[in-house]
Amino acid sequence: MSRFLPLIAFGLLVALFGFGIWWNTAHDQHEIVSPLINKPAPAFALPVLGDDTRKVDKQSLLGKPYFLNVFGSWCIECVHEHPVLSVDVKQLGLPLVGFNYKDDPQDATAWLAEHGNPFDVVIVDRDGRAGIDFGVYGAPETFLIDGKGVIRYKHVGPITPDVVAKEFRPALAALAKEGP
Amino acid sequence: MIRRLGLIALLCLLPLLAIAQAIQPLPFRDRAEEVRFQKLSTELRCPMCQNETLADSNAPIAHDLRRQIFEMMQAGKSDAEIKAYLVDRYSDFVLYKPPVEPKTWLLWFGPLVVLAIGGMVVAVQVRRRARQAPATTAAANDTEDDW
Numbered sequence: 001m002s003r004f005l006p007l008i009a010f011g012l013l014v015a016l017f018g019f020g021i022w023w024n025t026a027h028d029q030h031e032i033v034s035p036l037i038n039k040p041a042p043a044f045a046l047p048v049l050g051d052d053t054r055k056v057d058k059q060s061l062l063g064k065p066y067f068l069n070v071f072g073s074w075c076i077e078c079v080h081e082h083p084v085l086s087v088d089v090k091q092l093g094l095p096l097v098g099f100n101y102k103d104d105p106q107d108a109t110a111w112l113a114e115h116g117n118p119f120d121v122v123i124v125d126r127d128g129r130a131g132i133d134f135g136v137y138g139a140p141e142t143f144l145i146d147g148k149g150v151i152r153y154k155h156v157g158p159i160t161p162d163v164v165a166k167e168f169r170p171a172l173a174a175l176a177k178e179g180p
Numbered sequence: 181m182i183r184r185l186g187l188i189a190l191l192c193l194l195p196l197l198a199i200a201q202a203i204q205p206l207p208f209r210d211r212a213e214e215v216r217f218q219k220l221s222t223e224l225r226c227p228m229c230q231n232e233t234l235a236d237s238n239a240p241i242a243h244d245l246r247r248q249i250f251e252m253m254q255a256g257k258s259d260a261e262i263k264a265y266l267v268d269r270y271s272d273f274v275l276y277k278p279p280v281e282p283k284t285w286l287l288w289f290g291p292l293v294v295l296a297i298g299g300m301v302v303a304v305q306v307r308r309r310a311r312q313a314p315a316t317t318a319a320a321n322d323t324e325d326d327w
Binding site: 032033034035036102127128129131132133134135136137138 | 227228240241244245248267268269270271273
C-alpha cells in the first residue's frame with residue numbers, strides 16, 4: 001500500500017490541476033456574478049442623450065420588461081456587439097434602453113450616427129455614479145429588467161448570437177411563463 | 181558631453197511623472213483620513229482588473245470607486261458600511277478577505293484540514309517505524325554497552 005502512496009499523491013495532483021484547467025476554460029474569469037439579480041433595480045433618473053431637459057427614471061420604464069445596454073463610444077467591444085444588438089436583440093421585441101456610460105455626449109451622438117442607433121431611448125450617466133448602483137464595472141454590459149423593475153438577468157461583455165440564443169431567449173421565456 | 185549627461189539625468193526623472201500621474205489626489209482633511217482611505221482601498225479589489233487593489237488600479241471604475249469611498253468617508257460612513265455598500269453592488273468579489281460563512285469554510289479551513297491530514301500521516305509513520313525499530317536499536321545499544 002505504502003508503495004503506491006506516491007502514485008496516489010501524483011494522481012490526486014493531476015486531478016486537482018486538471019480540474020483547475022477545466023474550471024478556468026469553462027468560466028469567464030472577468031465576469032463577476034451580480035448580487036443584484038432578482039433584486040429591484042436601483043432607482044435612477046438620468047437625462048436623455050441629446051435632450052438634457054428630459055429625464056428618464058426607473059418609474060417611467062415600469063410595466064414592460066426591457067433591456068438596458070451599457071455602452072460608450074470609447075468601448076471597442078461595443079462596436080463588435082453593435083450588429084448583434086441591432087438585429088438579434090431587436091428581434092426579441094423588447095424595448096432597448098441605451099445606458100451611455102462615462103462618455104462625452106457629443107462623442108456618443110457621433111458614435112450612434114456612425115454605427116446606427118438601435119436604442120428606443122438613450123440615457124446618460126456621464127460620471128458613472130448610476131453605473132455603480134447597477135454594479136457596472138465596464139462596457140458592454142446588458143441587463144434584463146422586468147415590468148416590476150426587478151433585474152432578472154445580466155450579461156457582462158459583448159453579446160454574441162450564441163448568447164442571445166442560449167441566455168437571452170431562455171431568460172425571456174422564464175419571464176413570459178410568469179405572465180404579465 | 182555635459183549636455184548629454186544632463187539629458188540622461190532628465191530621462192532618469194521620467195518615471196517620477198508616472199508616479200505623479202498614477203492616482204489622482206483627493207482632498208483629504210488630514211493625514212489620519214488619508215491613512216484610513218489608503219488602508220481601506222488596499223483591502224478592496226478592483227472589479228475590472230481583478231488582481232489589483234482599488235488603491236493601485238488605474239482603471240476608470242477603480243477611479244470612480246475611490247471617489248465613492250472618499251465621499252462616503254466624508255459623509256461619516258464607517259469602513260464596514262462602505263464595504264457593505266460595495267459588496268451589495270459588486271458581491272464578495274471586491275473583498276480581498278472574504279467573510280467566514282458556510283460557503284467559504286473550505287477556503288478558510290481547507291489548508292488546516294490538509295495540514296491535519298499530513299500531521300496524521302507523519303504520526304502514523306513515526307509510530308510504525310518506532311514499533312519496527314526496537315530490535316535494531318536494542319542491538320545498537322548492546323554494542324554501545326561494550327564501550
